[in-house]
Amino acid sequence: MNELHVTRARGRPVTPPADRRAALEEAIAREDWTPGQGWTPDRALTDADADRLAEVAAELHPAFAGDVTALNQALVRHAAVPNLHGDPPVLAFHTPGAEPADAWAADAATALAMVIGVGQGRRLRSCEAEGCELVFFDVTRNASRRFCGLPCQNRAKASAYRARRRA
DSSP states (O other): OHHHHOSEETTEEOOOOSSHHHHHHHHHHHHTOOTTSTTOOSSOOOHHHHHHHHHHHHHHGGGGGTOHHHHHHHHHHTTOOOEEETTTTEEESSOTTOOHHHHHHHHHHHHHHHHIIIIIGGGEEEOOSTTOOOEEEOOSTTSOOOSSSHHHHHHHHHHHHHHHHHO
């Protein structure tokens, strides 16, 4: 999601991949998702699919800041309904044969809603470093993570140190 949507990461401007389809295919291969299982399509992704998936990433981004209204709208818009399909059966929240963007949106929005619904919404975080729009799921024991990674944490701490020195 981050790669398709953010324009600033770790204090620097970033450009979403020029070839979104290739970036998505690389992510699918890296995560070893099997076509037809979960949200992965039974057919090859098209450039139009990749563009729609980037729109979905932008649509779901506010959920990490606690915007449940936008999340509820996404659940309705993408027809998120639990069902089993495939062989072996896989639990999914999109209809069999759904377009890849709708399938991914329904499954991702449902996953975010489930995290929020079981009281773990505070673990859906946006990086607090200035100039970073990355989102993440906080897996620390006490849900205290504030930054997407060490580069942002180090930049924020160095900036705070410099501010204290000036004062």
